[in-house]
Each structure stands twice: as C-alpha cells, then as structure tokens.
Amino acid sequence: MAAYSWWRQPSWMVDNKRSRMTPNLPWLLSALTLLHLTMHVNGLKRGVQDLKCTTNNMRVWDCTWPAPLGISPGTVKDICIKDRFHSCHPLETTNVKIPALSPGDHEVTINYLNGFQSKFTLNEKDVSLIPETPEILDLSADFFTSSLLLKWNDRGSALPHPSNATWEIKVLQNPRTEPVALVLLNTMLSGKDTVQHWNWTSDLPLQCATHSVSIRWHIDSPHFSGYKEWSDWSPLKNISWIRNTETNVFPQDKVVLAGSNMTICCMSPTKVLSGQIGNTLRPLIHLYGQTVAIHILNIPVSENSGTNIIFITDDDVYGTVVFAGYPPDVPQKLSCETHDLKEIICSWNPGRITGLVGPRNTEYTLFESISGKSAVFHRIEGLTNETYRLGVQMHPGQEIHNFTLTGRNPLGQAQSAVVINVTERVAPHDPTSLKVKDINSTVVTFSWYLPGNFTKINLLCQIEICKANSKKEVRNATIRGAEDSTYHVAVDKLNPYTAYTFRVRCSSKTFWKWSRWSDEKRHLTTEATPSKGPDTWREWSSDGKNLIVYGKPLPINEANGKILSYNVSCSLNEETQSVLEIFDPQHRAEIQLSKNDYIISVVARNSAGSSPPSKIASMEIPNDDITVEQAVGLGNRIFLTWRHDPNMTCDYVIKWCNSSRSEPCLLDWRKVPSNSTETVIESDQFQPGVRYNFYLYGCTNQGYQLLRSIIGYVEELEA
Template identity: 30%
Template sequence: MITWVLLLSFFCMSTQDVIGKDHDCVPENVTLSSSHQTLLVTWSDQASCAALRDPLHYHMQVLIADKPVHYEEFPVKPEIGSTHSWNWTSPLALECASHTVRLRSQYNNHTSPWSQQTLPGIKAVKQPEVFPKDKLYEVGSTAIFCCVLPEGEKNVARMHLNASYMNTTKLSNKTYTLTAQLNWASGDSGTDVMCQVGKYDYGACAYIGYPPGDKELQCETRNLESVDCHWKVGRKTHIRIKSRTPYTLLGSPCVKASEQTCSQTVRVGVGERKWTLTATNKLGKVELVDIADLTKRVHMWAPKRVVASTVNARNVSLEWAWDVPQYYNLSVKCQVNISHGETYTTSEHTGVGLHSAVVVNDLIPNWTYDVTVRCGTAHDFWKWSDWSIKVNFHTRSDVPDALDVWMQTNENQSGIIISWKKLLASQSHGNISDYAVSWAQSTEGGGRNPTTVGPMTHSLALNLDTTEGWMVTVTARNINGSSPPSTITIPSLHPDRTIVLSKIYGSVGGFSLRWSASTAASCGYTVDWCPTVGNCSVEWIRVPPNQTNARIVSKNFKDGLRYTLSVYACTQGAPVLLERREGYVRQQSIADGLFKSLKWKQMDSDVEVSWDPVPLREQTAFITGYVLYGLNDTNNMVVNVSTDDPVATSLTARHLNIGSYTFTVKAKTAAGECGTSTITATLNSLSDYLIQIVLISLLTVFGLLSIITVLCYRHWTCIKRTVYPPIPKPVLTIKWLASMGEGSSRPLHVDQCHHIQTDVMDVLEQLHCNSEAPVNGYIRGENMPWVFTQTPKGYYNQPIITIPSQSPSPFRGVIANPSYYNPMMQTLNQQSGPVERCSDGYQPHSTTETLPVNPKEEGPDTPMFCVLTYHFVTPTFPESC
C-alpha cells in the first residue's frame, strides 16, 4: 500500500515539472521585416522545446493601427536550433498605418505569453500623400489606397479614383482609406488616385493590367536550316511600360518577340518535335507548345529577279531565280499573277526547282501588264510564299477586235443610222486609223457601196429605202490590218405597223427591265435606249439567250428626260422588235408656266378653260391628268375640277356667280401637281352678254357697210357701167337750105356726159333745111322755135335741141354717149299745124321737142326747113374700170 502511495506522489511531481517546462517554451529571436506590403516574421524555439513529443502550435495575430485584422494558427515540429518564418501580405500600404505582429506558442492546453513586433507607418509628411505609389494590380483585384495628412491638418480628405469620388473611411486622425474594385485596364500610362484636401489635389498612380495572354503558337522552316515560330497576342497586358513581357523559345530568348516571331538555328530532321514558347510578366506567365515535323512545313521565300524573257502579242515567257539552294531540289508549284488595271489573271505551274520557261497565254495585244510570282511546295503543301517584286512588260500590237454594231431606224422618215461602239484600249490593239462601212440589199448578199469613216466617228447615216431589207458590214482598221467584219441585217419597215408603248419607271439612276422570252431569240437579246424627243446617239447592251431581264444604267442618263427603250430578239437574220417602253430615270416637277396658250370662254354660268396640247419636250414627268382651281375676287376657293385624261385640253367650271375669278391649271404627275399657269376671267350677266353680242353685231355690220360704201364711191363709174350701161345718143348734123343764104349754117353743139370716157363712133345726124319750105311735116313760124315730135319708137327722154335762127352756113353737131339722166326741159309753145317728120321714119310722140332759135343770130323773117337723118353706132365699153 505504501508503495502505491509513493508511486503516485512521484508521478504528480513529474507532471508538474513537465507543465513547468511547457510553460517556459516561448519563441525566441522574433524579428519582423517587410517588402512592399508583405510582412515577414522569423523566430526560433527554445532548447527546452526539443524535449516535447507532440507538435507545438503557434498563434499569429496582425493588428493595423492597433485593430486586429488577421489571425492565424499553425503547427511546427520542435527541433533543436530550428528557425521558423511566416509572411503575410497586407491589403494596406505599410506607410498608411502601423502594423503589429503578435506571436505565441501553445502546447496542449498551456499557452505562452504574446511576443510582439511592430512596424510603424510613415511618421510625418509635409503635405498630404497617397499610398501605395506606382503599384501594379491585376484587373479584377481589390485595392486599398490611403491618404496621409500632415500633423495639424484640419481639413477632411476626399479621395477619388479615375475621376470618380468614392466612399472614404477614416482610419485615424491623419489617415483616410479608399477601397476600390479594379475591373478595368488602366493602359500603359496608369490610373490616377487622388486625395483632395481643401482646394488642392494630391495623388499617386496605379497600373492595372493582365498577365500574358498569347496563344496559337505555330512553327515552320523557311530554309530547312532553322525554325521560325509565330504566335498571336490574344490580349494586351496594358502594363508594357511598368512590366515588359520577355519571351523564350526552348529556353533561349526571342529577339523579335515584339513582332510575334521567334527564330532559332536548328538541325531540321524528319519527325515531329516539341517546340515550347514561354512569356512572363509581374502579373503571371503563359506557356505555349507546338508539335511539328518541319520537313512538312516549308514556307518558301519569294522568287527573285523575275523577268519577261520573250514578249509576243498574246503570250509571254517568264523566268526567275532562288536565293536558297535547297529549293532547286524541291517539287515546287508557282502562281503567276498578271494584272492590267483592276483586272487580275492568275495561272499555276508545277515542276522540280521551277524557275524558268513559264509561258502565260491569252494576253491582250498592245497592253501593259504587271506580273508577280509566288511559290510553295507541291508535296505536303504548307503555305504560299510572299509575292515577288512587281515587274511590267508591254505586249506587241495586233488587228482590232470585232466591232459591236447596231442600227437606229426612224419610223416616220427614210434612212438608217448605223452605229458602233468605240473600241476600248484593250480591244483596239493599237490606234484606229479608220472604219470601213459597206452595205447591200439582203437579197443581194455581199458588201457593196464601200465607204470610209474617220477614227473619231462612230456612226453613219445611210439614205436607204426602209421598205427593203439591208445588210451592213463594218470593220475597224489599224496599222496591223482590219478587224473581223461585223454584219447587221436591217429589217424592212412597214408604214402600217403599229407599236404599243408601255410605261417604265426608273429606280436608283437606271431602269430595271424585264420582258417575255421569245423563241426567235436564238442568239440572245438587244436592248437599246435613246431620249424620246430630239436627235440622239443610241446606246445598247447585249443580253444572253437564257436571260430576260437587264439593268439599264448609263452615264448619259438625266433626270426629267423621257427615254424610249426597245427590246429586240437577236436572230440569224434581222433583229425582231419585241416591245418598246417609255419612262424617266427619275421624274421631276414640271416648271410653272406649262400652259402657255391658256384661254377661257363663258357659256351661260359656266366657264371653259382650255389650252393647247402640252409638248412632250416640256414634260419632265408622266402627266396623269389635270386639275383646275378657281378663286373668286375675295380669294375664296370656289372651283376644284380635275380629270384623269392625260390628253385633255380643257376643263369646265360650272354654276358660277357673276364676278371676277382667277383660274389656275396644274398638271398631275408622280412628282405632284406642277406646271402652274394662271388666267383671270370676269363673268357678266346673261342680259349684258346679249347686249354685248348685239352691239358687236351692229358694229360689225356698220363696219362692213362703211367699207362697202368707201369702195363703191371710189369705183362708182365702173359699177355704173357694169350694172346700168349707157345708151348712145345720136350725133346730129344739120344742113341749111341754100335759101338761108351764105353764112346761115352753124354747128349744133350738144353737151357730152363728162363722166364717161368711151371710144364710141360718132352718130352723124344730118339735117337738111330749106328756107320757107316745109320739110317732112315740120313747120316753122316766124319768131318760133323749131318743133318736132318723135314716134313712140324714138327716145322719150331726148334733150332739147336748140337751133340758132341765124346761121350763115350749114353746121355739124356731134353728140357722143348721151346721158340717161332726164335733164330739165326748156318749155316751148307748141304750134298747131303741119310738122316736118324726120326722113328715117321716126314718129312723133305726145311730148313735143322744140328746138329754140337764138333771136340774136336769126331774124324773125328767116324761114328754115330741115331734114334730120340719124345714124346709130353701138357703143363699146372697156372690160374693167
């Protein structure tokens, strides 16, 4: 029993000694250092700790500005003379605040006291400063910046990043912090972190970027003696200035890494090999791998010294050389690129060590070409080489190509115009000297009537009978000879044929034309176009047989100008007209004043406004109708009449009131109502209108009568002769009897009508008188006039003939063209008794004609007897006045 008590006492004493020893196992030689924002703690164990059998645990605690921010516990195996270390990176720059690290050990349930080391922050600053300065961050990370103020600064600090103010935390009386999530790349120039104190800003720079992001490594050989590797930059690091990215290939540095290429001299052998590229910067690194057999990845260099050894009109021979001798042993294929203007032609040639005698055919004569060459391996083809340096050459000239010939006929006039397109420089093969044109009827065949046209002329008008068919041949000539002949057959035109025109509307500067297929179109179709009005040079295009649509575009198209488009079927004989259309590339509004002959006419209470048909040359759009507007004298719209007839020439405004109106006529087009023309009209009442008609009629009649009167007055003589011709008056000749004595005969003068001039032969009237003897019943008394009467056969309206009583001898009186007017009769006293009758048988009538005797010339005692003889000659009148 005593023995067990002693053993228990010994065990308790032993346990107390161990516990005492455990309590004395504390860290020794504790040190604290830093690098940037990383804290490094080192310490060693006491010698007594080596006797411990179980692991020893250490506790680590970090305080920033005396505030715990991190705690960590980790075990270590005690060893005699062992040294331990621990590091931790602070999210805050060490300059911003003090950092304290506390360390203690724990064994079983016994813990040693804390061992403590402190790194103080920056002690004093003269002006506010921002930390950290120029630090590198990866995109997506979280950063804490601080602003440290001088002692005694009373202003509050405000911090902003990238010009954006953020929430600021006050860490101490002189320190403020800003926490930010960096989700963008700053670029090589960095991002400003600013601290505003009062009116001034203070700051630092932060660099935000990525680790290397290169990809797609690919290795090859160019000369079979080295390896060339290329890769792509998948993403820029944005920190090239702050942290460059070095590259290595198989551990060797790359000289041209900035060009994404790296080369090394190696022994190229058959078989695959692993090629490794490494890229590293301060934020990370990337490793790229490519496995390749370089003998199957030969990327040749461009051919050198390319020359055109033999140049002909339509082909050329090329030669070149290699700078790499190994190429002459390879099976090579090469591409030859020939370019002229914007046209490129590529041909491919294959051979072992190919470098000469490559012939390129189908060239254009008299043309300048540029040629380049590139090559690659024929077997296990990898890549084409770069193109060689460009070399040019000029082919020899040749005869021109065949002309594109077309016809232009006029439906209303005789004659045909033959047109041909000007040959392009690539078709003429030299300067054109002239064109030869010949023609003959279709039934005759062959070219006759040859003529020559100058090189600047591309059409010829032929005065041919369009009712007959003709064949026309045109050739172009240059110094090398004539082109192949181009022949076109002109169909006979029939005057009675009619062609239906349909409308077509332009779009995007041209016409989109479609037509129905024709079985007659054995060689395709021809579409030509020309302005509808005026002379023009026809243009045309050819369309293949399997195509029934075309896009018509020309540099000569003008807006507002109507064009006629015709579609012909190309046959072995003459072209066949299929359809014809008219349209505008773009319709334009017609200018005002379209209706230049605007007139109006009142019809009761209606007014008809009319105009002449609109000339086609003045229509800049399709006219679909007309509209008439009317404004009364108060400018109120009272008339709105329209028609959809494009050929109408009048519109009527009905049921208008009396007054003044202004009428406006416009043409309706796709461009709107246009061509405005205006006329003013005044409507009168119906009674006023009738009065006007009567007055106008009276004035018209009065004017006509006035004109007739003036004309009649001026030509009265001619009118009187024509309507009421004069009857000739006898010429009277009186012979006195011998008993009257000598000197008793005197001439009897009768006044002539001075209004009439005529060539009438005189009517001779002979009167034989015997003194104191009766003659034919006429009796003269003393101091009495001679009196005689005529029978009813005579002239009732005869003038009084006065015969003087004393006449020394016989006389002759001449009377020409007696007047039809009734002159005033001189009344004489009739005497009863026998009278003398005229010897030609005239009988007296009831009216007595007295011939008075002048008493001064004839005495009262002188008797007189006479015989009157009348001779009549029909008068002759002139044909016109």
C-alpha cells in the first residue's frame, strides 16, 4: 500500500511582524522542523502499513488502522476514497466500514483535525475474507448406531455471488482435548440460506463418553481476489447419554462388518477386572472413572448365535453379543421366466454368504417398474448358497417387464436388474395327463395337458417315441397355444402290434427353455394283417405217402400281431384239394398226398386277418448227377459256395439239420436269391469236430431239385 503525508510549517510572528533571528537560529529551526516532520511521516507510514481491511460477506469492508505517533485517534476528521463517486466519510475513530470497492487500486486520504493527511492505495487483493463464526442449529444422536447428526445454517444469502465453502468439523470425546475426528466438507453457497447436514459414526459407542462438536469455515469465491481465511470456531455443542447406576455394556446386539475394528465399553459403578471376545482376553482401555473399553481388531464372521463379549467386574459378569458378517453380495445370474404366462418367476444366486441369519438375514425385494408390482423374499433358515426364487403375478397384456432385485441386510444393500419380453422367456410346466388313442394300426393320437395361458403364442413340442431294441425317435410339432388346455398330435408311421413308450416336452416357438420331459406313457398299437406269408419248406415222408410242410414263425415286424393259426391248403390244377388249420406254436403239418404236382399254400392268420400265401411246389425233380463236397467253417459259421446254374429261376434253398444225429432232425433251411453263388450258415448249435450234412436245392417252375450234398465241419479236429 503506497502512502505519504505532509505538515504545513507555521510562521513565527510577533505582533504580526516577523522577528529577526540570529544567524544560527534559522538553521536550528530548520533542523528541528525536519526532525519533527520526519517523525510524523514515519509515524504515518507505520500507521498505513498497519492498515487492515476485512470482510465477512464481500459486500462491506471493515478497515482499521492505528493513529500516527503523537496523534490522538479521536482527531480523525474524515476519510476520502477516490473512486467514481469520490466519496468522503466523516470519522471520529480509526475504524471505518465502507462498501466493497471495485477491483483495482483506489486512492484513500485520511484527514486529521490538526491538518495532517495520510494518503495510501487500497486494493481488494489486500482485503481478508473472514466469514462470520458459524452457529450450530442442532446436534442429535442415534445411540443405537452411535451416529451424530449435525445441522447448521450456511448463511448463503449474505453473499453477493454463489461461492464454494469449505467446512471443518471437529469432534471431541471428553475428557480428551484432542479431536477424535477432524473432517473437511465442501458445499456450494447458492445465494440463499440452506441448512447443511453432516453425519458421523463414532468408533466408541456414544453412551460411553460425552461428545462435543465445533465447526468453522472459509469461503472460496472466484469473484474475490483478496485473502481467504478461516472463521473462528463455533462454540462447542455437547451430546451425552444419561447413564444410570447399573452396569451397562455398549453396544448391544451390534451388527458389524466382518474384518472391521470395533470398540466395546463397560460402564460400571464397580471395578472392571477383565474383558474378552469369545474366549480371548483383551487389554482394558481406561476411559474415565470405572468406565473401560476393549478394542477388537479384524473381527471374524460370527457363528449363527453371534460372538459373545464379556466383562467381569468385582460383583458379576456382564456382556453383549456382536453379529459380524457381510452386506449382501450383488445378486448373481438374475434370470426371469414364466411357466404359464400368468406368473413370472425370477431366480438368482445370492453370491457370497453374509454370515447373518434370522432377523439379520438378507431380505430381497423384487420390483417391476412398469406395473409397480413387487414381492418380498426373506429367508430365515441357515446359511446356504442355493438358488433363490420369487414370483410376481403378471399384469394382463404386459409383455415388457423391467425388474430390479434389491437385497438388504443391516450392513447394506445390493441390486441387480433385468429387462425381459416375457413371451420370449417361456419355460412351460411339465406336461401331464398323457393319453394315446388308436386311429389305426400305424397311427395314434397322442394328447397331454399343459397348464398356462398360451393363447398369444405358438408352442413347439417334442414327442419322443421309443420301442424295444430301437433307437429313440424325436418328432417336433408346432401347436397353436391355448389356455389350460389339452393338446393333440397325430403320430404316424408306427408299426402294428408294437409296444411304444411316448413322452413329451414343450417350449415356446421362439424358444427359451424346454419344459422337463413328461412321465412316460406306454401303448401297444393295434394289429394289422401279416405283411408276408411264412417262410415254408416241404419234405416227403420216408414212405413217400405224406408231404410234411414246415413253416418258420413270422418276425414281429411281419406278423403285425399275434399269429393265431396257419392255414395249409393243397391245390392241383388250381383246384383246392384239402385245407388244414394248424394252431400256433405248431409249425409243421403232414398231409397225405399222391406224388402229383401239388401247389402248397401256407397263410398266417391273426385277429386282423390273413397274410398273403406262401406257395411251394410238392414235386421234387430227380437228379442223377448229385455231387458231394466238403466245407470247413470256423467257430459257429460255415461258408458255402456253388456254381451258378442258369436253369434255376426261383431261388436256392440250403437245408440242414442242426443236430449231429439223423433223428430227430432239427430241420432248418435258408432261401437265397437265384443269382447268388455263396452264403454263410451260422448256428449257435454247431459244435467243433461234428459233421453236418447240407443240401443245396434249386428252384424251377416245376419244383425243387437237389443239386449237391455238402459235408461241413465248423472246425475239423486233428486225428
């Protein structure tokens, strides 16, 4: 701050006439005058240097300065400020409050009654912004959570511009004088008075000691270029618990985060001897009087019943229980679907086990924001990490659903969200009430009941068809959905008189998930007429009077039902001579015939009808050129070959006895096409080293002719 001052030299007059001085007197007077002037100027300069201007609202500056040396403070006449108004303010003391000056240097003149003047330059940069001492409106306590709530007025209306404010808050615990908490809090002053709030949680339960709070603040305004200083501290505001004469331990039934540190105090009228967590003793911390505390570091997850804290005094044992665990984990794998388009089921995995059970366990709330519907899930049982499920009834006509799942326990909360189109998240219930109804021997109607309102979607169902010794077949069927309905599907291309097992599962056509497979439904299809006649052979009896007709049982896929009997007929010149009925399981008929050329017909009959006839000629064409050959097989197989005979137009028949003795002969035969020249005969009854006779017959339009005889061994033994 630049400053200067001056003093007008008085004239020495006698009777209004100047007195004459000695030659040395003018020099002496000049020296005295210079000394006096220097002293006053230095005094004024020191006064200007001590000039101090402050403001608490940036609207008014409060300026003070000490009076110059030798001048009484009450001799100030006025102060003039050279600004656009060039204003002067009458004064009687060395203090003045002036409106805030515009940015830049301003010339200020202080005039004294004795004629002295001091001039200096004043700039906003030299002014200190010191806010008024703040006032605490309220200090309240939540003794259950050991939390303090502080409220105060920020006096934002006193400032001309929005500004940033920094508050420093200190908390003391009596009888300690050092703060246990010193916190900085930043706020915005909006130009109007606002009640500010601050919460603080004490490590030491509030019941254990008196707590005091004080605040101060400073303002950081971009519109002010001067010094920014802290206000004075507000008067202390106290909070304390009204104790009784009994022994008390705090906190009571506290839920804390596992791994955290905590302090437990015991307020007792008698001496406390020890304190412990579980079975572990902890050193006592003396607070005041007989009040003590113990400090627990890294508290582990509690057992289901909590962690016991015990204090032993001269007269008894006192304690509390602490429940240490975790806040809910973020719900994992949140997925929502519907089984019936009436209710939406959301499932999730809770993630990390919280360690808290009973009333402290996690409560889940499922909220759907479009319909406003919600549901609550609270599990009180033991600690598990299973999948949780919660259902919400659907709002009619609503397809898009926006779900938020919130898990809460005393230590916090966590959320997951999912948005779904419910028509694309259909996983139907298991189909029930399965029924099978015959349409014919190869087609059935398969039906099942499916609960749910599927009127607006199509269903895709899979029908599994299984029969013995066959690979499972799965067929897809798209069906128009209905409400709580029985669905029908025609299943074709089945085999007659065959035991089938049916089951079904369904999904939506857009596919989200299959339902589970239904139970199985067994069904036997109806019979159909046999598709083929039996495989037949004939032999003349040894006396040549009777024709013995043999027939092999029809395979299941050709019998198409249970064979009840066989009709054997003989015809000569297309006239039937005799009919014989043979009942299953007989496969042999003996007919007395002459050696004429008969056609033997064999028909298999079941409840649905008769098979096409199998025909064979009775005549055996003689052959005087029969060759005998030998064949050796391996294991239970014998490989036979022959030359092609162009005269054979029907087929070849290989006949043999499965027994090694001629009687009784377990006759067997095999028919092979006429263009074949080899075959493999296989039988489990073949034995090594045993000779078997094979006979090769050829078929023509007139009958069968023996072509050759083959002696076969499945394995020839060494002599």
